[in-house]
Amino acid sequence: MNKIIYYNKENINKFYKRIWIYKVICALRKKIILNYCGKEYKSIKTCPKDIVEVLKCIEILNERNKKKRLELVYDYTCEYLDNEFLGKNLCGFKNDMCACNRHKPKDKRRSSCCESGRTKTICDKFDNKNKECTIKSISCKLFVCPYLRKKGVKLSVNNVPYSKHFLSLRQKAICYTSFFKDKDYVIDKFTKFYKMP
């Protein structure tokens, strides 16, 4: 059986306050369907921009398979962090060098934090041709260097709706301590500490 929840532009923000109720409803094997401004939405492809995050949360709520649910949380969190960093160019890349390193003396410069300051070698997970990481490491994506922190950039799992609402404290700690590890590794660790928060 489905549970239809009704929201409009004025009260859509209340969805997150009520998310614990929806978790209980889903635990009773019901599916949540969003009715927004008088219309039901199930797909993020056809919905208005302002409910994309809410619909992704509903997709996570409605997913009964524990592993698939954690994979959704992982993917959506990474996507959110990419949009923050790449979308806003927070690292200020110019000529393949980030702002933080451009401001350092020449002998201390690196291209980015994917390059070792000590050995000057680039991480083996980095694809130098396409200039991108070949794995999806949630810990690397969450990393904010002191230079950016001083500039006011703050990012934590609690800034991202999916990791904030769907990961337990231990799973959040795993997000901060799994540098250079891929999705399978992290999901495996998440599963061991699975507990619907």
Ligand code: SF4
């Ligand atoms: S987090 Fe800091 S060191 Fe890493 S790429 Fe961005 S600006 Fe550079």
Ligand code: SF4
């Ligand atoms: S694993 Fe981390 S350090 Fe290595 S390339 Fe990817 S983002 Fe950079």
